[in-house]
Amino acid sequence: MAARYDRAITVFSPDGHLFQVEYAQEAVKKGSTAVGIRGKDIVVLGVVKKSVAKLQEERTVRKICALDDHVCMVFAGLTADARIVINRARVECQSHRLTVEDPVTVEYITRHIATLKQRYTQSNGRRPFGISALIVGFDCDGTPRLYQTDPSGTYHAWKANAIGRSAKTVREFLEKNYTEESIATDNESIKLAIKALLEVVQSGGKNIELAVIRRNQSLKLLESKEIETLVTEIEKEKEEEAEKKKQKKST
Amino acid sequence: MALASVLQSESVDFSNYGRQRHGFASGLYEAELGLESVGGDRLSFALSTSCSNEDGPDRKIEFLHGTTTLAFKFQHGVIVAVDSRATAGSYIASQTVKKVIEINPYLLGTMAGGAADCSFWERLLARQCRVYELRNKERISVAAASKLLANMVYQYKGMGLSMGTMVCGWDKTGPGLYYVDSEGNRVCGDLFAVGSGSMYAYGIVDSGLKQKDLTVEEACDLGRRAIYQATYRDAYSGGQVNLYHVHSEGWTRVSQSDVLMLHQQYQAEKA
Numbered sequence: 001m002a003a004r005y006d007r008a009i010t011v012f013s014p015d016g017h018l019f020q021v022e023y024a025q026e027a028v029k030k031g032s033t034a035v036g037i038r039g040k041d042i043v044v045l046g047v048v049k050k051s052v053a054k055l056q057e058e059r060t061v062r063k064i065c066a067l068d069d070h071v072c073m074v075f076a077g078l079t080a081d082a083r084i085v086i087n088r089a090r091v092e093c094q095s096h097r098l099t100v101e102d103p104v105t106v107e108y109i110t111r112h113i114a115t116l117k118q119r120y121t122q123s124n125g126r127r128p129f130g131i132s133a134l135i136v137g138f139d140c141d142g143t144p145r146l147y148q149t150d151p152s153g154t155y156h157a158w159k160a161n162a163i164g165r166s167a168k169t170v171r172e173f174l175e176k177n178y179t180e181e182s183i184a185t186d187n188e189s190i191k192l193a194i195k196a197l198l199e200v201v202q203s204g205g206k207n208i209e210l211a212v213i214r215r216n217q218s219l220k221l222l223e224s225k226e227i228e229t230l231v232t233e234i235e236k237e238k239e240e241e242a243e244k245k246k247q248k249k250s251t
Numbered sequence: 252m253a254l255a256s257v258l259q260s261e262s263v264d265f266s267n268y269g270r271q272r273h274g275f276a277s278g279l280y281e282a283e284l285g286l287e288s289v290g291g292d293r294l295s296f297a298l299s300t301s302c303s304n305e306d307g308p309d310r311k312i313e314f315l316h317g318t319t320t321l322a323f324k325f326q327h328g329v330i331v332a333v334d335s336r337a338t339a340g341s342y343i344a345s346q347t348v349k350k351v352i353e354i355n356p357y358l359l360g361t362m363a364g365g366a367a368d369c370s371f372w373e374r375l376l377a378r379q380c381r382v383y384e385l386r387n388k389e390r391i392s393v394a395a396a397s398k399l400l401a402n403m404v405y406q407y408k409g410m411g412l413s414m415g416t417m418v419c420g421w422d423k424t425g426p427g428l429y430y431v432d433s434e435g436n437r438v439c440g441d442l443f444a445v446g447s448g449s450m451y452a453y454g455i456v457d458s459g460l461k462q463k464d465l466t467v468e469e470a471c472d473l474g475r476r477a478i479y480q481a482t483y484r485d486a487y488s489g490g491q492v493n494l495y496h497v498h499s500e501g502w503t504r505v506s507q508s509d510v511l512m513l514h515q516q517y518q519a520e521k522a
Contacts, residue, residue, distance in 0.1 A: 099402065100395040108387065 010121045010128060020128055021121055024077075024151035027130035031076035033164040034063065035196045036134035037178070038146040039189030043136040045074045046193040047209045048164075048201050064211040066219040068093040071106055071137030072211065076164030077151075078130035085129055089113050106137040106145035110155045118153025128152070132163040138215050160192075166200040173199050186214065187230075190222075194230055205231035317487025319448030319478055320350055320361040322417045322428055323456055324441045325470045326463075328498040329419045329426045331359055332474035334448070334482055334510070335490035337366070346490035355380055357501040358396055358420040363445045364413035364433065372414060376400045393420040393427025394439070401437040408435050415445045419497050426497065448481030448488035455480045467496060471505050479513045 010020040037044045047063045063079075066072045067089045075082040092112050096104045113133060121128045128151045135147045148163065149155040160178045162170035173196050183189045194208060201207050208231075210222040320333040333350040336343060350362040352373040358380065362369040379399050383391040391399075397418040404412055412433040420427050430436065430443045442460070444452040455477035459465075465473065471494055478492040492513065494505040 099398055100392070101398060102392065102395065105387075 009125060018121060018152070021152045024128040024130045025132075028077040028132045028151065028163065029165065029167070031078075031131075031164045032063070033162060033166050033170060033197065033200055034074040034076050034134055035160070035162040035170055035174070035193055036074065036136050036146050036148075036158070037160045037174075037183070037189050037193050037196075038136065038144050038158070039183040039186060041144070041215050042186040042189050043138070043144045043146060043213050044189050044193040045072065045134060045136055045211045046197050047074055048197060049207045049209045051207065062209075064209060064219075064221065067109060067135070068097075068103060068137075069218045070103060070139075070213065071109055071135065072213060072219045073133050073135040074211075075131045075133045076167075077132060081129045082131045082133075085113060085116065085131060085133070088116060103140060105139045106135060106147060107139075107157075110135045110147040110149060114149045114153045114155040116153075117149060117151060121151075121153060134161060134163060137213060142215055144215070160196075162196065169200055170196050186212070191230055191234055194227065195234055198231070198234070316364060316413075316447060317485075318350065318363050318446035319444065319452050319481035319485060319488040320363050320417065320446055321444040321449070321452045321456060321474065321477055322361065322419050322442070323460065323470075323474070324426045324428050325460075325465050327465075327467050327470070328421060328496060329428055330470045330474040331361060331417070331419050331495040331497065331502075332478045333361055333493050334446075334478050334488040335493060336482075336488055338487045341486075343489075348490070349493070351493055351495055353502070354396070354418075354420075357390065357422075357497070358393065358418065359495055359497060359502050360400075360419075361417045361445070363415040368412050368414040368433065369416055372400060372404060372412075373416065375403065379403075390422060392422040392424065393418060393429060394422075396420065397427075397429035397431050397437055401431045401435065404431070404433050405435045408433070417443050417445065419495075419502075421497050421499050421501070444477075444481075446481075446488065448478075448485035451481040451484045452477040471496065475506070475508060475513065476517075479510055479517070482510045483514070 010018050013019055032048045032050050034045070034047045045064050052058050064072060064074045065086050067086065071093065073086070073089070075085075089109055089112065093104050093109060096102070096108065113135070117129050120126050130151060132148065132150045135149070136145065138144050146158050146161065147155050148158055148161050160174045162174065174192075177192065177195070181188075182192050190210065190212060193210065194205070197208050198204065205227045206224070208227055210227055211219055212222065213219050317336070317338040318334060322329055322331045331351060335346060335348045335350060337345040337348045348366070352360040352362060352370060354360050354373055354377045360369070360373040360376070376396060376399060380391045380396055383395070400416070400418060404414060414433040416431050418427075418429045418431060428440060428443065430438045430440060430445070442456060444456070456473060459473040459476070474494055475492050478488075482489045482492075489510055492506075492508045492510060494507070496503050496505050
């Protein structure tokens with residue numbers, strides 16, 4: 001009986017796929033959408049909030065987590081798996097501070113998380129983690145960074161990315177709209193994140209959770225009032241754009 | 252053991268004690284015993300007495316407690332100066348020992364205590380530093396390198412390692428100087444001198460560093476002079492003065508001067 005669990009769960013298929021990893025990526029696609037944007041002096045993370053049940057306390061469901069003062073991450077996929085990964089990452093951030101007397105770079109902690117995920121695709125009796133993560137932060141020298149990891153254990157740096165349910169739609173929106181002007185100021189970067197999420201969320205600003213890190217400051221979660229204000233701004237801008245187009249057409 | 256009983260008999264009792272109990276230090280324990288003459292300053296390595304070599308019937312390790320090594324930070328980096336004498340009791344085993352270990356092109360380590368311990372652990376440190384560089388695509392900081400070394404030897408605390416080293420280098424925060432020893436001490440500082448001749452060296456460097464803003468020439472001279480003075484008064488230090496300068500581009504070997512030549516030079520200057 002014990003012999004069954006000695007085998008690796010993630011084994012190669014005849015045509016070279018790791019099906020468990022691919023199934024894990026499917027699990028990620030079921031999670032709620034998350035978006036990350038790297039601005040010039042700010043990094044923004046946004047998540048579509050899952051609607052909570054009537055009796056549920058809203059504050060216990062937080063998808064945006066700080067790993068250290070200068071790094072934070074958002075995930076899409078299995079919440080329980082994410083909790084483990086986040087715990088390990090937080091411990092590693094402090095261990096690094098202890099042994100090297102320096103805070104982690106965003107790349108280092110991403111690499112650590114990715115190595116952890118890869119280990120679980122090559123171990124006995126374990127299944128891969130069912131989460132993708134967007135890790136953002138600032139390095140010691142002030143450069144903003146955004147990395148994405150996925151269940152296979154690979155990681156890449158991005159200027160802006162989305163993970164989760166409608167990631168493709170959001171990514172296409174970002175590809176069209178991420179320009180030097182759109183991230184020129186902090187406010188613009190935040191609005192870009194909101195705009196990206198508004199593409200896929202149903203009921204507007206109520207269901208969006210947003211967090212930012214500015215250089216040399218720690219993670220700040222935006223209050224729903226602030227988000228509402230920004231959403232109204234965005235809608236006004238949209239109307240003005242529509243008006244302009246109408247006028248151009250009529251002339 | 253007959254020879255040991257002819258010499259200081261206290262050490263014999265304690266060496267038996269040391270061998271029976273596993274976790275107790277052997278060499279260091281005895282070295283600390285016979286040395287009320289050196290003050291409570293644990294950072295300064297003790298005079299090499301015969302008992303430190305008579306640890307047990309098989310132990311014939313040469314301890315470089317008899318030595319003078321110093322390093323100090325100044326405006327243009329770090330100066331590292333060492334002597335080159337190795338003694339076994341009152342026998343001068345060598346006058347040409349290399350007591351500075353080149354960990355990598357921008358990190359240096361000095362050697363005091365057990366020569367084998369120092370060179371082994373510092374070579375291991377060199378390997379760790381290189382792996383760090385490859386993994387993180389940037390040089391390791393002096394703080395991190397010294398921390399790695401300190402953590403490595405701490406695991407062997409109480410098992411008889413004898414090592415007192417200064418890790419000197421230049422990283423993105425500027426010049427770095429750390430003292431690390433096998434007791435688990437790790438201290439950051441601007442000036443350290445380690446060994447039996449350290450007190451004499453401190454005297455020279457302390458008075459020379461009063462005038463701020465030394466040039467590279469002046470600092471090298473100061474380091475050389477300090478080691479020379481230590482060799483003049485300390486029987487267990489001598490040979491040559493090896494001088495290194497660590498700057499933003501890495502370290503450079505400045506000079507190797509025989510102490511007797513220096514003596515003649517300084518005498519001539521006095522006249």
